[in-house]
Amino acid sequence: MITAGPVLTAMLASEHKLRRSEFGPELRAGFCLMGACQDCWVWQEEGVRLRACSTSIAEGMRLRTTPPEGWS
C-alpha cells in the first residue's frame, strides 16, 4: 500500500487506470503529470475536485473518479 506521494501514483498502483474518458470507453491515466492538462481530475467524497497528479495522498482520503451528483 502506498502511503505517501501523489494521489495519481497511488491510484495507478492499485487500479492501473485513473478513470474512464468522458468521451468514450477509453481508460485515462493522466497525461502531463504536472498539473497542466487537467486529465486527472478526481473528486473527494465531499465533492471537492482535485488534480490527482499534484495532490498528495492523506490518511483517510476518500476519492471518487466521477463527479458527485449535482456537481458542476
Ligand code: FES
Ligand atoms: S496529469 Fe495533467 S493535470 Fe494531472
